[in-house]
Amino acid sequence: MTAAPLYVTATDGQRLAVYTEGRADAPTLLLVHGYPDNATVWDALAEELSGTYRIVRYDVRGAGRSTAPDRRSGYLVDQLGEDLLTVADAVSPDRPVHVVGHDWGAIQAWHAVTEPAYAERLASLTAVSGPNLDHAGHWLQKAPDGVRNVLRQFVRSTYIGFFSTPGVPEAAWLSGIGGLALSGLERIGGGPHERARRSTRDYLNGLELYRANMLRRFTRPVERRTSVPVQALAPTHDAFMIDQVQSNAGRWAEDFRFHRFQGGHWSVRSRPVPIAARIRAFVDEIESGAPRPRRALTAQQARRHGGAFAGQLAVVTGAGSGIGRAVSFELAERGTRVIAVDIDEDAASRTAYLCGHLTPGSDFRKVDVGDAEAMEKLAAWVRSEHGVPDLVVNNAGIGVAGPFLETSERDWDRVVRVNLWGVVNGCRAFAPLLVDAGGGGRIVNTASAAAFIPSRVFGPYATTKAAVLMLSRTLRGELAGRGVSVTAVCPGLINTGIIDNAHLSGMGKETAAKKRLNRLYRLRGYTPEKAATRIVNAIENDPEIVPVTAEAHLGLALSRFAPKALSRGARLAPPL
Structure with a gap:
């Protein structure tokens, strides 16, 4: 950033230094920096985006070349929001601007987009590592994501x-101690190693942002809603903020997206590529003029749409029935757009239709997960039509049971093709997308308690599920450094109806055997809906394995501490 600034006069007389670059005929991106930065924090991101958009950034009041108020009241977030609109009117009087804010820049941008009088001037907001202070105040007071997260x-x-x-902080900055501490924090999450271009003035003046706003907004938050499209980007290693504070905004925005990516708090400097990709996809979608899904939430839906899955995109295979269908509904109820995938097109369509009533923007696709080429095409279609997913649930599976000596090669081929290759194909198709998007995504593979509880009649099924479990554990280790997490779900006896479509060999008349098995599942009484709630609650915390039912928990514990007992149990005939 070498060009001389244009100076814009704020409503209270402060002079704001504004810098412009990029394509004059393109949509305008207005970049708003945080503390203790100035407009140079955007250098790397501006370089990524200036070939596509008109880039405008400015030094907020008190920072860089902008003037500073004499009174603390000059730093109130209401005034900061007015500054943003003043700059927008000066640089793009005839066309709404797309705002990108980082840290305190995101805070003041959030304040602006939740001001009804400003809505027509702001085309969108991308907020990186910064919430609306009033939203954060409500979140802290009501703890919708639990006291544990508030304490975190x-x-x-x-x-x-x-x-x-x-x-005290003035002394820390002037002595150099504060700068050393900040340099260490910047390195969290692979942050920038180059020295930031900040002045002592940036450090000292910006302290008034906290003193003027924090106590007031956190203790007396007001309701601030917006119709402006918003996407919140949350780095996985943010030293100052957990995901839920930012995803909580899903309850206040009609059109909201939330994406995680691998990086630290200052990723706008250290990891501009994934941020630029998310901005480009979001802005281009809005500029295309295509209808955008908007939500009119009830009070109960608003509470749930503010969780960690709010504003995300999930692909769920086997979504036409059972656990896949229940997980789809659970995610949609929490504000996630769901792509329902199933070999039964009508079933997938029904799931997507119902999910769409909970969160608009859901869709479906008929796909045979055992077909690698079809899964690759699915991934390409999802990326093209809906963007890179945040969550991929490889859930599709079938049941095969019977003694080994009675199980045909055809049965083995079928169960391996769907249960194992279906998961392999899903991981192969979507993992590269999640990595290329900068990480932060999740892959969830449905294994089974049968993966660690041997049985004399579930050999083929258990073999595939054990393979899925080991695949998930090894892939988790491999992708950890790329910012993508992998979790294996191990349900126990869930009354999903899987037995009705299972092939049973060597167990007498198949119809009678299915009746006996179905009776066992019904007596267990664990519904897919209950399992889905447990699964979605668990994967928010990124576990390696999610045992669902009591028998799954017990079986996993025995496999670790008493494997011989399980081996002896495998000799017994199940109570069918």
Whole structure:
């Protein structure tokens, strides 16, 4: 950023230094920086995007070349929102601007888009590592994601109390101690190693942002909603903020997207490529003029749409029935757009239709997961039509049971093709997309408690599920460094109806055997809906394995601590 700035006068007389580059005929991206930065924090991201858009950035009041107010009231977030609109009117008077904010820049941008009078001037908001302060205040007071997450955020927010202490942070910055500490924090998540271009003035003036706003907004938050499309981008290793504070905004925005990516708090400097890709996809979708899904939420839906899955995109295979269908509904109820995939097109369509009533934007596809080429085409279609998914649930599976000596080669081929190759194909098709998007995505593979509980009649089924479990564990290790997490789900006896479509060999008359098995599942009484709630709650915390039912938990424990007992149990005939 070498060009001399254009100066724009704010409503209270402050002079804001504004810098412009890129294509004059393209949509305008207005970049708003945070603390303790100035407009140079956007250098790397501007380089990525200036060939496609008109890039406008400015030094917020008190930073860089902009003037600073004499009074603390000059840093109130209401005034910061007015500054943003003033700059937007100056640089793009005839066309709404797309706002990108980082840290405090995201905070003031959120404030602007939730101001009804500004809505027509702002085409979209991409917020990186920064919430709306009123939204955060509601989240802290009501703890919708649990007290544990509030405590986690409290630990990460201790710096706010430090910055609010008179004189102490000034001494830290002036002595150089604060700068050394900040350099260490910048390295979390693979942050930038080059020295930031900041001045002592940036450090000192910006402290007034915290002193003027935090206590007021956190203790007396107001309801602020927006019709402006918003996407929140959350780095996986943000030193100052947990995901839920940002995804909570799903309950306040009609059109909301939430994406995680691998990186630290200052990823706008260190990892501009994945951020630029998300911005480009979001802005281009809006500029295309295509109808956008909007939600009119009930109070109960608004509470649920603010969780960790709000605004995300999920692909679920085997979504036409059973656990896949229940997981699709659970995700949709939490604000996730669901792509329902099943070999039964009508069943997939019904699932997507019902999901769409919970969260608009859901879709479906008929796919045979055992067909590698078909899965590759599915991934390409999802990326083209809906974007890179945040969550991929490889759930499709079939049942095969019977003694080994009675199981045909055809049965083995079929169960391996669907249960194992279906998961392999799903991982092969979607894992590269998640990695290329910068990480932060999740893959969930449905294995089974049969993966670690041997049985004399479930050999083929258990073999494929054991393979899925090991595949998931090894892939988790491989992709950890790329920012993609992998979880294996191991249900127990879930009354899904899988037995009705299973092939049973060597167990007497098949119809009678299915009746006996179905009776066992019904007596167990564990529904797909209950399993889906347990699964979605668990994967939010990124576990390696999710045992669902009590028998799954017990079987996993025995496999680790008493494997001989399980081996002896495999000799017994099941109670069919």
